[in-house]
Amino acid sequence: xxxxxxxxxxxxxxxxxxxxxxxxxxxxxxxxxxxxxxxxxxxxxxxxxxxxxxxxxxxxxxxxxxxxxxxxxxxxxxxxxxxxxxxxxxxxxxxxxxxxxx
Numbered sequence: 001x002x003x004x005x006x007x008x009x010x011x012x013x014x015x016x017x018x019x020x021x022x023x024x025x026x027x028x029x030x031x032x033x034x035x036x037x038x039x040x041x042x043x044x045x046x047x048x049x050x051x052x053x054x055x056x057x058x059x060x061x062x063x064x065x066x067x068x069x070x071x072x073x074x075x076x077x078x079x080x081x082x083x084x085x086x087x088x089x090x091x092x093x094x095x096x097x098x099x100x101x102x
Contacts, residue, residue, distance in 0.1 A: 031055045036068075043073030051081070060087045 037048040051066030062085040070077035 043075050045070040045072040045075065
């Protein structure tokens, strides 16, 4: 039974750390250098990569080149990505309730 209490305490500590992390979040800036990594199942590989995202070149237009490499499963893979991101502005919607009881 003490083993269950220890796991319960870890769970509560994890929830507390998660809540503190969410409550102290600040606005993220997506421009600059970024890194990514992951794995695949068939073929079993691990991959890593990096990219650079520019600020807005024109309103709603960004450029994001990147390079990735995958290793494992008797294969090696290298890729170069060139992305042009076009973003459109969306109006914020306001949810209003229509209560007839008030």
